[in-house]
Amino acid sequence: MSFNATFASFPALEAFSAEAGGDLNILKSVSTLCLAFLVFYVYRLFLPSPKGSIRQLGGFPVATAWTFFSKRTDFILGHFKASAAPHFRFQVLQHQVVALRGEEARKAFFDTKSLNFTEGYKILFGAAPRLQDIAINTHNGDDASWFNKHILTLLGKRRLTEMLPSLLEDVNVRMIGWGKKGRFDPFKNIYDLVFQMTVRMASCSELAKDRATLDELQKLYWQLEKSSTPTALLLPWFPGPAKKRKRTATKELFTKIYDIVEARRKAAVPSSDAVDVLLGQGQSTTEVVEFIVNIIFAGVVNTGMISCWALVYLASHEEWMAKAKAEVKALIEKHTNTLSTESLSRRLATIPISAWEDEMPVMEAVIRETLRVTLTNTFLRRNVIDEFSVSNGTIQQGDFVAYNVADVHLNSEIYTNPREFDPGRYDPGREEDKKTTFGFVGWGAGRHPCTGMKVAKLEIKVIVTMMLAGFDFDIVDKNGKHITKIPVPDRNDIHQARPVGDQCFFEFERIVD
Ligand code: HEM
Secondary structure, three states, X not given: OOHXXXXXXXXXXXXXXXXXXXXXXXXXXXXXXXXHHHHXXXXXXXXXXXXXXXXXXXXXXXXXXXXXXXXXXXXXXXXXHOOOOOEEEEEEOOEEEEEEOOHHXXXXXXXXXXXXXXXXXXXXXOOOOOHHHHOOOOOOOOOHHHHHHHHHHHOOHHHHHHHHHHHHHHHHHXXXXXXXXXXXXXXXXXXXXXXXXXXXXXXXXXXXXXXXXXXXXXXXXXXXXXXXXXXXXXXXXXXXXXXXXXXXXXXHHHHHHXXXXXXXXXXXXXXXXXXXXXXXXXXXXXXXXXXXHHHHHHHHHHHHHHHHHHHHHHHHOHHHHHHHHHHHHHHHHHHOOOOOOOOHHHHHOOOOHHHHHHOOHHHHHHHHHHHHHHOOOEEEEEEOOXXXXXXXXXXXXXXEEEEEOHHHHOOOOXXXXXXXXXXXXXXXXXXXXXXXXXXXXXXXXXXXXXOOHHHHHHHHHHHXXXXXXXXXXXXXXXXOOEOOOOOOEOOOOOOOOOEOOOOOEEEEEXXXX
16 A cells, blocks of 8 residues: 555545645634733743742743753753752743753663653654644654664664664765865755765665655755744644644655555565565564654754864864874774775775774764754643652642753863863863763663664764875865864754854865775
């Protein structure tokens, strides 16, 4: 059955068509609702805070919630700066959110069983499209353990070994497309590489090789990734054009992947690609599609961001560039035939996964430091069971809890000159990240460590290694002039953390094919 047919056969979808016709009625109700909300909020402003122990933010709740969605990092850090308290509480529509800071809060945030991961992100983040969004119910939609189990087997060491040559070839083909010399925007070209690699790892070679479909998927992906606007999150029921565009893009994305998975189901000879492995385990086409979409949304943004910024920092720090290049050279000399006339990507493919993982300490430190300086996450949870106390404040059942990564990663009591890029801070003798509990949370911590870390690290290392061994490159402005001021990530840009102010580019020349 085609996805369109499956899609159309769901009764709830018919309800959606009817809903579209009913937009006018909804619009009429909107004004009444807005008035009701207004009266309610003004009334609330004059009531004493019912949650005595945690400071409740004043002001108009809709305005407060708006800043939480539009400039999340500034919002959280700004309110913490204004008071010495370890927490504050605010309202997003009918939901209560508690922002936390400090070591005790961090321990509780990452370790408390009743703080639910999926519920935390579902309402306050909303990036990954779900089949439920287009009225299709599945068993695994909210089951994080189902995805984690499959990630660990499908993206484990054995598969990384199998996939390494294809990943390198994908990168090589794209890099050939850049030409021998030129200038590019890393926040476009490097993301293209990461998107292709992620799709390759999560799906099948038919899709990874089909450039036209990949480009279409990538376009839909960014459309959906960037559809989590303050309006969309605050007014999810509002029937505006953005909501319709999101629904159409979600349907198109799922449909394209569905057709590819169905074609693999009918293939005479199964391959070792992720899609075939999942189908072989008896998963339905819908489940496989859901798996692929979830991997793309879990993987692309952060892997792309760290690959871009690792290269930007290396290009801005001569000493670390020299160390990283020396490490790559040593790896190539030890594990590849340096007399071979084969392409760089083919030679790199002979380096065993264990060497990529264990013999690149400089690159490990560069990735860790890039994560520390660049990551902008506000981690989210929802307290789904009993109330509990943290730093003398009560987290009620149903409360959302938010913890911004800057509280630990940019904390000058933990890291010296925290905004400076200095991978040496993890060296024996310094080990600044070990000074406190969960001093580094770039790959998560406690109950929800990142299950995609190994594959993400490999993708970043492949990209950086291909750049260091294959190119001379410099960081320049839009006019091609070398940039001396080190770019600073925009901590409110939750997708790419692009540099604040002017964009930066790489001016490159290919030196090894
Ligand atoms: C540089 C790239 C990446 C970074 C920095 C990163 C970071 C993180 C962090 C910080 C968390 C914890 C979030 C929290 O506690 O709220 C997390 C969780 C997760 N990550 Fe990643 N991630 C990356 C790449 C990937 C990739 C490529 C995948 C999939 C292949 C992936 C899959 C996941 C999943 C499924 C979880 C949730 C784990 C759970 O439910 O317990 N990540 N990641």
